[in-house]
Amino acid sequence: MRPAAPSDIRTVLRFWREAAEGTSISDDSDGVTRLVARDPEALILAERDGALAGTVIAGFDGWRCHLYRLAVRPDLRRQGVASALLAAAERRFRELGGRRGDAMVLNANEVAHRAWAAAGYAPEPQWSRWTKPLPG
Template sequence: MRVREFAWPDYDDVAALWTGTGRDVLSRAELTAKLARDPQLFLVAEVAEAVVGVVLGTYDGRRGMILRLAVAPAHRRGGVATALVAELERRFAALECPRVNLLVLPKDAAALRFWQALGYVPQPDVLCSKPLSG
């Protein structure tokens, strides 16, 4: 397995992975804006040149955020997610990022266990969200 930075030829494979794991697909326009800021924080994992995992992180100069982590079902429990997160954390550290946050849906007990095993601690924060477009 190899973890590397996302490149545009990966887009269709990443979109298919997101779709196959029940996540919304980010548009090319949305990713273009993200990549203008911190392209080194969008990573893919590949096995035999096939994209099998993806993690999307961002850094605002104060906090890092892990926005999306997805692994193809056939490659789960094989260390792909852990490798992606480890590389993303290494890149956050290189940016001198002091803390990384992420959101886990309350009903996703398996995801919560995964993140806790990597040292992420649940916080009693309240998530507030407001869509700014139609």
């Protein structure tokens, strides 16, 4: 486990195309560069034998602990990579004073639902995510 460096950004973006479900408006070089520059510890990488095995973004804004882009290389799933990434993210949150983690999980991603549930996370049906793309 280690935080991503600017030199990892291209590799991470390629990895997400292979291992992550769906895309985000920030899944580009500019978006990930801003993340790493603003919070160098937020993008956590898991490596195995020198290759990227998984990622998670553990963002903390001083109020909430947000988890994004939990992704594990398909051939390494169900081998503890996601659990280790979440443990690292939760440790980071505790060290920063966070009290509860929340995760963005696609409604249709049943595999992710099982993984998040196994890690102790559950949906809160009383909330909906509202978004608005910002012109730029």
